[in-house]
Amino acid sequence: MTDKMRKLLYHIYMGSFLFYLLVPLVIMSGAAFNNNKTPSVYPWKGFSSQWFVELWNDGTMWTSFGNTIWVALAVVAIAVPLGAAGAILINSISGWSRSFLYFFMVAPILAPGAVIGISTILFWNKLSVPVGLHLSVLGQVSYIASFVMLLVLARLQSFDQNLEEAALDLGASHNQVLRRILLPHLYPALGAGAAIAFFQSIENFNVTLFTRGTQNTLTVYVFSKVRSGITPSINALAFLLIAATLVAALIYEVRRRRAAALEAAREAEGRRAAEAEMV
Amino acid sequence: MGDLLKRYGGTLTGAFVLLTAFWLLMLIILPNLALFETSFRPYLPVAEMGGPRDVYSADNYVKFFESPGPMSVFGFEIAVPLRAQTFLYTVFYSVVVTVVAFAFSYPIAFYLAKVVSPKSVPTLILLLFIPLWVSEALRAFAWYIILTLNGPLNAALVGLGIMEKAVRWQQGVFTNYDAIVIGLVYNYILFMLFPIYNAMSSLDTNQIEAAQDLGAPWWKTHLRIVLPHSKPGIASGSVMVFMLAAGSLLVPTTLGSTRSNWFTQTIQQAMLESQDWNTGAAYSFLYLLLCTVVVFGVMRLFKVRLSDIAR
Amino acid sequence: MGAGIDLDNVVCDFGSFRAVDHVNVSIQPGEFFSFLGPSGCGKTTILRMISGFNDPTSGSIRIGGKDTLGQRPNQRPTALIFQNLALFPLMTIWENIAFGLEVRGVGKAERRAKAEELLALVDLPGAADKMVSQLSGGQKQRVAIARALAVEPDVMLLDEPLSALDLKLRQHMRAELRAIQKRTGVTFIYITHDQGEALAMSDRVGVMSQGRLQQVADPRDIYNNPVNGFVASFVGENNIFTGTVGATASGMARFDTAHGQFRARLGETGGAAVKLYVRPEHTLFATEPGVENSLPVTVTEVAFEGSFISVHAHSDSGASLVAELRNDGGQMIPETGQKGFMTFAAERASILPDGIVRAK
Numbered sequence: 037m038t039d040k041m042r043k044l045l046y047h048i049y050m051g052s053f054l055f056y057l058l059v060p061l062v063i064m065s066g067a068a069f070n071n072n073k074t075p076s077v078y079p080w081k082g083f084s085s086q087w088f089v090e091l092w093n094d095g096t097m098w099t100s101f102g103n104t105i106w107v108a109l110a111v112v113a114i115a116v117p118l119g120a121a122g123a124i125l126i127n128s129i130s131g132w133s134r135s136f137l138y139f140f141m142v143a144p145i146l147a148p149g150a151v152i153g154i155s156t157i158l159f160w161n162k163l164s165v166p167v168g169l170h171l172s173v174l175g176q177v178s179y180i181a182s183f184v185m186l187l188v189l190a191r192l193q194s195f196d197q198n199l200e201e202a203a204l205d206l207g208a209s210h211n212q213v214l215r216r217i218l219l220p221h222l223y224p225a226l227g228a229g230a231a232i233a234f235f236q237s238i239e240n241f242n243v244t245l246f247t248r249g250t251q252n253t254l255t256v257y258v259f260s261k262v263r264s265g266i267t268p269s270i271n272a273l274a275f276l277l278i279a280a281t282l283v284a285a286l287i288y289e290v291r292r293r294r295a296a297a298l299e300a301a302r303e304a305e306g307r308r309a310a311e312a313e314m315v
Numbered sequence: 316m317g318d319l320l321k322r323y324g325g326t327l328t329g330a331f332v333l334l335t336a337f338w339l340l341m342l343i344i345l346p347n348l349a350l351f352e353t354s355f356r357p358y359l360p361v362a363e364m365g366g367p368r369d370v371y372s373a374d375n376y377v378k379f380f381e382s383p384g385p386m387s388v389f390g391f392e393i394a395v396p397l398r399a400q401t402f403l404y405t406v407f408y409s410v411v412v413t414v415v416a417f418a419f420s421y422p423i424a425f426y427l428a429k430v431v432s433p434k435s436v437p438t439l440i441l442l443l444f445i446p447l448w449v450s451e452a453l454r455a456f457a458w459y460i461i462l463t464l465n466g467p468l469n470a471a472l473v474g475l476g477i478m479e480k481a482v483r484w485q486q487g488v489f490t491n492y493d494a495i496v497i498g499l500v501y502n503y504i505l506f507m508l509f510p511i512y513n514a515m516s517s518l519d520t521n522q523i524e525a526a527q528d529l530g531a532p533w534w535k536t537h538l539r540i541v542l543p544h545s546k547p548g549i550a551s552g553s554v555m556v557f558m559l560a561a562g563s564l565l566v567p568t569t570l571g572s573t574r575s576n577w578f579t580q581t582i583q584q585a586m587l588e589s590q591d592w593n594t595g596a597a598y599s600f601l602y603l604l605l606c607t608v609v610v611f612g613v614m615r616l617f618k619v620r621l622s623d624i625a626r
Numbered sequence: 627m628g629a630g631i632d633l634d635n636v637v638c639d640f641g642s643f644r645a646v647d648h649v650n651v652s653i654q655p656g657e658f659f660s661f662l663g664p665s666g667c668g669k670t671t672i673l674r675m676i677s678g679f680n681d682p683t684s685g686s687i688r689i690g691g692k693d694t695l696g697q698r699p700n701q702r703p704t705a706l707i708f709q710n711l712a713l714f715p716l717m718t719i720w721e722n723i724a725f726g727l728e729v730r731g732v733g734k735a736e737r738r739a740k741a742e743e744l745l746a747l748v749d750l751p752g753a754a755d756k757m758v759s760q761l762s763g764g765q766k767q768r769v770a771i772a773r774a775l776a777v778e779p780d781v782m783l784l785d786e787p788l789s790a791l792d793l794k795l796r797q798h799m800r801a802e803l804r805a806i807q808k809r810t811g812v813t814f815i816y817i818t819h820d821q822g823e824a825l826a827m828s829d830r831v832g833v834m835s836q837g838r839l840q841q842v843a844d845p846r847d848i849y850n851n852p853v854n855g856f857v858a859s860f861v862g863e864n865n866i867f868t869g870t871v872g873a874t875a876s877g878m879a880r881f882d883t884a885h886g887q888f889r890a891r892l893g894e895t896g897g898a899a900v901k902l903y904v905r906p907e908h909t910l911f912a913t914e915p916g917v918e919n920s921l922p923v924t925v926t927e928v929a930f931e932g933s934f935i936s937v938h939a940h941s942d943s944g945a946s947l948v949a950e951l952r953n954d955g956g957q958m959i960p961e962t963g964q965k966g967f968m969t970f971a972a973e974r975a976s977i978l979p980d981g982i983v984r985a986k
Contacts, residue, residue, distance in 0.1 A: 121334035148562030155346035178342035198712035206726035210324030281448035309762035
C-alpha cells in the first residue's frame with residue numbers, strides 16, 4: 037500500500053467519523069421541523085414550526101430552564117473558588133500530604149454520578165437538610181470543583197513563582213500579590229473553569245436525578261419527556277440548544293484567534309527589537 | 316505549609332485551607348462515610364428509626380445475592396442472583412463499550428496527531444467537539460430516533476437492500492444490549508479520543524520516521540512506538556469511558572428495553588421507586604468499590620499514576 | 627542614598643545541607659559589590675537572605691545599620707532583580723515600573739510620571755505602553771532595573787540578570803549597569819558566576835565556594851593576588867606545579883618540583899598543601915632560557931585567538947604549560963614542534979594553598 041493510498045484511507049475514515057458524530061444531531065434537529073406527531077425525519081411530512089410554538093407554550097419547560105440556569109450559576113459561584121483554592125493549596129505543598137489531598141480532589145471525577153448524588157442526600161439528610169435543587173448544587177460542586185482544580189493546577193504549573201516574590205519585594209502585601217499578580221495569571225483558567233462548570237452543571241443528570249426531590253432541571257425534564265410520550269417539541273429544544281452552543285463556540289473561536297494573532301504580533305515585535313539590538 | 320504561608324501570608328492561607336476543607340470534608344469525605352454507614356442500617360419506617368430494630372447488619376448487601384436466575388456464561392447455563400447478573404452484564408458491556416470506543420478512536424487520534432496537516436487540526440477539533448456541547452440526554456434521544464422501528468436507520472438499511480425488513484434494535488438483535496452499547500459508544504467516544512490524541516501529539520514524529528527508516532512495517536511501528544507512547548492517554552480514556560458507561564443512567568433508560576437492565580437502574584429503583592435508601596446505599600457502595608478496583612487495576616496494568624488518568 | 631550592609635557570622639542551613647557558612651562581610655554604602663562563585667556556592671542564598679525571602683539560621687544581617695531580623699521582603703529597603711527578571715507579563719511596561727508605587731497607594735498620574743522619568747533614565751523612552759513581550763532581551767533588562775529603582779531602594783540586589791543575554795549585549799549592559807549605579811548612588815549587590823562580569827563592574831568582589839567566603843578584595847587583587855588555588859583557578863587560567871616550599875626570604879620562596887626549582891611569592895599557606903600558580907599571560911615562550919623559572923619545552927599546539935595567541939607546550943619532564951602572547955601584530959609566532967623555553971617572573975608566580983578556605 038502506498039503512502040498516498042494510506043493517507044486517502046485516513047481522510048475517508050476521518051470523514052466517516054465526523055459523519056457518524058454529526059448526523060445524529062442533524063437528524064434530531066431535522067425532526068424538529070417535520071410535521072409529524074412523533075419525532076422523526078422519516079417519513080418527511082412537510083415543514084412545520086408548530087413544535088417551536090408548543091415548546092414556547094410549555095410552562096414546565098420554562099421552569100426547568102430557569103432551575104437549570106440558577107443551579108448552574110450557583111455551581112459556578114461555589115465550584116470555582118473551591119477548585120481554585122484547592123489547586124493553590126496543593127501547588128504549594130509536596131510529599132505524601134500532597135498525594136493524599138490530590139487523591140480526594142480527583143476521586144469525584146472518577147466516581148459514578150449516581151453514587152455522588154446518593155451520598156450527598158444521605159449525608160445532608162443526617163443533618164436534616166431536605167432534598168431539593170440546593171443539594172443538586174452541592175452534589176455537582178463536589179466533582180465539578182475537581183475539574184476547576186485540575187485546570188487551575190495546570191495553569192499554576194506555568195506560573196513563575198518569581199513574579200510573586202518580585203511583587204513582595206517591591207512592597208506589595210499578600211492580598212495585593214493575589215489580586216494583581218496571581219489572579220490575573222489564573223484568569224484564563226478560572227474563565228475556562230467557570231465555563232466548564234456551567235456546562236457540566238447544565239449537562240448533569242445523574243447527580244441531579246437523585247438530589248432534586250420533585251424539582252426539574254432541563255436535562256431531567258427532557259429525560260422524563262423521552263420516557264413518557266415524546267413530541268417533537270423536545271427536538272425543537274434540542275435544535276435551539278445546538279444552535280446556541282454553535283454560536284457561542286464560533287464567537288469563542290473568533291476571539292481566541294484574534295487574541296492569538298495580537299500576541300503573535302507582539303512577540304514578532306520583540307524579536308525584531310532583539311535583532312535590531314544585535315547590530 | 317510553610318511555603319504556602321510565605322507566599323500568601325496567614326489570612327489567605329487560612330482562607331485556602333478553609334475552602335479546601337469544606338470541599339473535601341463536607342462534599343466528598345463525609346457524604347461517602349454517610350453512604351457507608353447508611354448501607355449497614357435496616358430500612359425502617361420513620362417511627363422505628365433509632366428503635367430496637369435499628370441495628371447495624373449486612374442485610375442490605377445480602378439482598379444483592381438473593382433470587383437467583385439462569386444466566387448463560389460461555390454457553391453454560393448457571394444460576395446467578397438477578398442483581399449480580401445485572402451487575403455483571405453492566406461491567407461486561409461497559410468493557411465492550413470501552414474496547415469499541417478505543418478501536419474507533421485510535422486511528423482518529425493518530426490522524427489528528429500525525430497524519431493531517433497541523434493547520435487543520437483546530438478546525439477538526441472544533442467539529443469533533445460539537446457533540447460534547449449537546450446534552451447527554453439529547454444525544455441519547457438522537458439515537459432513540461435513529462433506532463426506532465420506523466426510523467431512518469432501518470429505512471436506510473432496508474432501502475439499500477442490506478436487510479429484508481426493519482428490526483427492533485432496542486429489543487436487541489445480536490444481544491439484549493445492542494442499542495445501549497451503540498448509544499454509550501456514541502456518547503462517550505470523545506472521552507477516549509481526546510486523551511489518546513493528547514498523548515500521541517507529544518510523540519516526536521522523528522521516532523515514527525526512524526522506525527520506518529529502520530524497516531519496520533506500519534503495524535510494528537504502531538505496536539512498538541506509537542502505542543507505548545500513548546499508554547497514559549489510553550489508560551485515561553479507558554477509565555473515563557468505562558466509568559461513564561457503567562455509571563450512565565440516561566442511555567440505558569432511553570435506549571434499553573425490559574430485557575436489558577443496567578446496574579444504575581437497579582440503584583435508581585431502590586432509591587427512588589422503593590424509597591429504600593439503605594439498600595440503595597449498599598448497592599452504591601458496591602458500585603464505588605467496583606470503580607476503585609477498576610481505577611487501581613488500570614493504574615497497575617498500564618503502570619500509570621493517578622495524575623495521568625485524571626486530566 | 628545607598629545603605630551599607632553588614633553580614634555578621636551568617637549561616638543558612640537547608641536541612642542537613644549548609645548553604646551559607648559563617649559569612650562575614652561589610653558592604654559600603656554606594657558600593658558595587660559582587661558575590662562570585664560557581665553554582666551552588668551559596669551566593670544566591672545570601673541574596674535571598676538580604677532581600678528577606680530566606681532567613682539566616684544564625685548570625686545577623688544589618689541594612690543601613692539596622693538589624694533585619696523579622697522584616698519581611700516588602701518591609702526592607704532592598705529591590706531584587708531576578709535572574710529571569712520576573713517582569714509581570716500581563717501589565718504594560720509603565721505599570722510594571724510603577725507597580726511598587728501602586729502598592730504604596732501613589733496616585734495614577736504621579737505613577738505614570740515617575741515611570742516615564744525612569745524609562746528616560748534607563749534610556750528606553752516611548753516604551754511605556756508596550757507589553758513585555760514586545761521588548762528585546764536588553765530592553766527587558768532595562769525595564770527590570772527601572773522597576774527596581776522606582777521604589778527608591780537603598781540597596782539593589784541583582785541575581786545574574788545578564789546571564790540570559792548574548793555576549794555582545796552582555797558586555798554593553800555591564801557598562802550600562804555600572805553607569806546607572808554611579809548615577810543613582812544606590813548600593814549594588816551583584817551575584818554572578820562569570821568572573822569577567824564581576825571583575826569588570828565591581829568595586830569589590832567576594833569569591834565564594836561551598837558556602838564560605840574565600841576572599842574579599844578589589845578586582846585587581848582578586849586576579850593578581852588570589853589567596854588560594856580555588857580563587858586563582860576560578861577567576862582565571864593557571865599553569866600549576868606541585869611541589870614543596872624550600873628556603874624563604876622576604877616574601878619569596880624557593881619551590882622544589884619534579885620539573886625543577888622555581889622561585890615565587892609565598893602566600894598565606896597556613897600549613898596546608900601548596901601549589902605554584904602562574905597565569906598564562908604571565909608566562910613567556912622564549913628561544914633562550916631565562917635566568918630563573920625557566921623550563922625547556924616542545925610546542926604542541928598554537929591557537930590564534932585574535933587578540934592573543936595561546937601556545938601549548940610540553941616540558942621535557944612531562945609538564946603541560948600554556949603561554950598567552952598578546953598579539954601586537956608583528957611578533958614571532960612559534961610553530962608546533964618547535965623547541966624552546968617557558969619562563970615567568972618570580973613576582974608573577976604565587977605559592978598558594980591548593981584548596982579552599984574550609985569550615986572552622
